[in-house]
Amino acid sequence: MSDIFREKVYKIVWKIPRGKTLSYKEVAKLAGRPKAYRAVGNIMAHHNIKGLPCHRVIKSDGTLGGFCGGYKEVKRKEELLKKEGAI
Numbered sequence: 168m169s170d171i172f173r174e175k176v177y178k179i180v181w182k183i184p185r186g187k188t189l190s191y192k193e194v195a196k197l198a199g200r201p202k203a204y205r206a207v208g209n210i211m212a213h214h215n216i217k218g219l220p221c222h223r224v225i226k227s228d229g230t231l232g233g234f235c236g237g238y239k240e241v242k243r244k245e246e247l248l249k250k251e252g253a254i
Contacts (some may be wrong), residue, residue, distance in 0.1 A: 168209070172199075172206070175197075176207055178246050179213070180194065180224060183223040188223045188248070188253050189223065189224055191224055193227075208224075211219065222244040222248060223253070
């Protein structure tokens with residue numbers, strides 16, 4: 168995956184408003200690579216950017232999907248989305 172694609176993904180995720188979500192697939196499409204939704208998931212799982220609202224990126228079926236750190240972190244993702252009014 169290219170650094171250019173990664174940067175596009177970050178820019179899109181930064182723009183997701185509080186209380187809203189996008190799917191990994193939607194982010195991939197907006198970044199110009201509609202079939203790269205798994206790459207988007209990988210980018211979200213392995214970034215080290217403090218404050219990046221990666222919790223706002225979910226699966227296409229509406230479930231939360233993964234979050235770096237495992238089960239405890241998935242619960243944290245749910246808490247953050249509830250706090251923002253997205254769930």
